Amino acid sequence: MNFSFPKEEKLKSKILIQKLFSEGKSVSKYPLKLVYVSTSLTKDVPVQAAVSVPKRFFKKAVTRNRIKRLMREAYRLQKPMLVEQLGTTYAFMFIYTGKDIPDFVLIQNKMQGLLEKFIQNELITR
Template sequence: MDQRFPREEKLKSNLLIEQLFSEGSSVSKYPLKLIYVKTEPEDDVKVKAGFSVPKRKFKKAVQRNQIKRLIREAYRLNKSNLFNNLSTSYAFMFLYLGKEEPDFSELNTTMERLLTRFLKQTQTDENI
């Protein structure tokens, strides 16, 4: 499985981001929250992902960018499990909810648990 995070997989569409926050479902595992919505498949991309850290909690852009880099790296390392188990396309937005700057190992294990929780929730939604 390719572990890159290419440009095609990045969430950039304002319309899709608005749709995420208005119609999306969510799963959370502190300090991360995942908001997702099903999308039409395009460019053979299963998931488009975006990352956000609140300016209210982290005033300096350097801190926000560092946390986003850590979250992106944790996602990149764990996305192979996600891609192997998905059949439809999704748009993701990862939100950081914590108050302190995270440690990468903690963030990586949280990302693993969050993605497995997402897979379980989508499987139960499909079965209903």
Template sequence: MKHTLGKLERLKSKKLIEKLYQDGNSVKLFPLRMMYLQTAHTSDFPAQVGVSVAKRNFKLAVDRNRIKRLMREAYRLQKEIVYDQLEDPYVFMISYLGKEEVPYQEVYLKMKILLTLFVKETKSKKNETL
């Protein structure tokens, strides 16, 4: 699998983002929260992902952009955790909840645990419906 995060893998649709926040579920691992929703999207990839950082917590755009860059990089390098387990298409929005910037190593580790939690939760929900 290529470790890229191309245009088709990014969540850009305003309609999908609204639907995600209205109907989606979430998994939290401070300082990250992942909102997710199993729904069809326009991409051939198993998931589309977006990242966000609250302006309320980080006033300067350079700080918000740096954290978003770190989160995208951590996701890009570990997305096979999710891709290997998904059969249905999903959309994600990963939000940064912290009030201070953390080092990249911590973001990387928390992202890994968050993705693993997501896989476990989706597997358990799928088993409940069967």
């Protein structure tokens, strides 16, 4: 099992991000939301992911960056479970929709529930 989150798995393409928000589907498990789209990726990776925290609720960059680090770490730990069940490649955007600063245990539990919900949705639509 590879628990790393290398550079190739980070979603940075503006074109792909625009496609994600125009054509993508979403699932949510408060305070997290996952916007995803099935796509062919240029890199040889099963998933490219990005995280986002709105400036609207968290004015200080320090706070936003802390929440993003927590979300990336929770995703990194859940990724092997996700990758073994995927049949195609995806682009993910994780968005934090809460208004208060979370702790890691909350983010980790919600990330696990969110990814399980995503897998259930994808198994139904296949």
